[in-house]
Amino acid sequence: MPSPIVFDGHNDVLLRIMEEGTPRAFETFLNGGAGGHIDLKRAETGGLRGGMFAIFPPSPHEADVTSRMPKGGYALPLPVPLEKAVAEVSTVHMASILFRLERMSKGRLKVCRSVADIEAAWAVGAMAAVLHIEGAEALDEDLKLLDVLHAAGLRSIGMVWSRNNIFADGVPMAFPSSPDVGGGLKEPGKRLVERCNELGILLDLSHLNEKGFWDVAELSNAPLVATHSNAHALCPVSRNLTDSQLDAIAASKGVVGLNFATAFLREDGSMDDNTPLETMLRHLDHLLGRLGEDGVALGSDFDGAMIPRAIKDAAGLPALFSAMESRGYGSDLIEKIAHKNWLGVLGRTWKTAA
Numbered sequence: 001m002p003s004p005i006v007f008d009g010h011n012d013v014l015l016r017i018m019e020e021g022t023p024r025a026f027e028t029f030l031n032g033g034a035g036g037h038i039d040l041k042r043a044e045t046g047g048l049r050g051g052m053f054a055i056f057p058p059s060p061h062e063a064d065v066t067s068r069m070p071k072g073g074y075a076l077p078l079p080v081p082l083e084k085a086v087a088e089v090s091t092v093h094m095a096s097i098l099f100r101l102e103r104m105s106k107g108r109l110k111v112c113r114s115v116a117d118i119e120a121a122w123a124v125g126a127m128a129a130v131l132h133i134e135g136a137e138a139l140d141e142d143l144k145l146l147d148v149l150h151a152a153g154l155r156s157i158g159m160v161w162s163r164n165n166i167f168a169d170g171v172p173m174a175f176p177s178s179p180d181v182g183g184g185l186k187e188p189g190k191r192l193v194e195r196c197n198e199l200g201i202l203l204d205l206s207h208l209n210e211k212g213f214w215d216v217a218e219l220s221n222a223p224l225v226a227t228h229s230n231a232h233a234l235c236p237v238s239r240n241l242t243d244s245q246l247d248a249i250a251a252s253k254g255v256v257g258l259n260f261a262t263a264f265l266r267e268d269g270s271m272d273d274n275t276p277l278e279t280m281l282r283h284l285d286h287l288l289g290r291l292g293e294d295g296v297a298l299g300s301d302f303d304g305a306m307i308p309r310a311i312k313d314a315a316g317l318p319a320l321f322s323a324m325e326s327r328g329y330g331s332d333l334i335e336k337i338a339h340k341n342w343l344g345v346l347g348r349t350w351k352t353a354a
Contacts, residue, residue, distance in 0.1 A: 174237070
């Protein structure tokens with residue numbers, strides 16, 4: 001079968017462009033030759049036509065964690081909380097990068113605020129980019145900036161990365177480890193859930209600890225979504241979801257995006273690009289068994305993690321679909337995983353906007 005259209009639940013290309021910090025970073029993303037995993041040329045080759053473009057406010061001086069994820073286990077401490085003023089600067093900077101890419105692309109990339117926008121972008125061959133925040137440290141307790149960002153195009157937010165903030169606690173990078181680490185939502189976090197429901201902003205549960213997850217499940221009237229997480233039963237790293245969590249997501253008609261990061265796929269929990277596609281298929285099989293055919297999607301973590309060398313970058317996505325087909329996945333199921341399930345859950349979430 002021809003490779004399907006792909007909508008991806010998570011990438012960190014905005015962070016990569018910000019950290020490169022040169023005009024060339026914009027040009028190479030738009031015209032090819034960029035580093036990392038994504039540029040528009042490789043995206044077109046691989047069928048990647050849209051996704052969540054994450055704003056991730058980085059922790060200053062935080063070293064690359066991949067070298068500290070060896071086989072046999074690890075327990076990395078949570079980074080120190082990020083100051084609001086520091087997070088504001090990087091959050092606004094990365095939002096501006098996405099809007100600048102839209103202007104510079106001359107119609108090849110469009111920032112989308114509805115499912116209709118995504119479909120319209122695809123109709124003209126454009127990349128459909130959805131503005132997402134991973135780590136809400138830039139937001140104030142009264143959520144004034146949330147209103148501004150929503151008006152600008154924000155449609156998805158993870159209240160934490162793997163560090164604590166005024167809203168909730170994140171999970172540390174630890175293997176083997178339960179996600180049941182830290183406390184539940186703080187009062188501002190509960191208000192954030194309510195306001196996101198009012199605005200129709202998707203709440204991303206990836207990186208949130210287990211107590212926070214269950215608080216969101218109790219408070220939210222929207223589908224439960226984890227944009228880039230895997231099955232804890234197969235890889236017992238703190239970042240993955242237990243079967244009980246997966247069952248709750250299924251009951252809410254939510255979605256989980258398969259994370260390509262090898263440390264969240266492998267039984268040994270290590271960052272090792274020599275990870276076969278079979279390992280990814282085992283997670284897909286497990287997720288399908290708990291969530292059903294309408295609850296599983298992709299959340300690659302492109303430009304934010306080490307991924308299997310069999311895929312390598314956005315151009316390599318067809319290798320995963322070929323493996324799915326060989327596994328016996330039919331074309332309808334592959335299309336659901338590739339993009340239809342994302343569009344479904346976005347429609348069920350965004351339509352609640354006030």
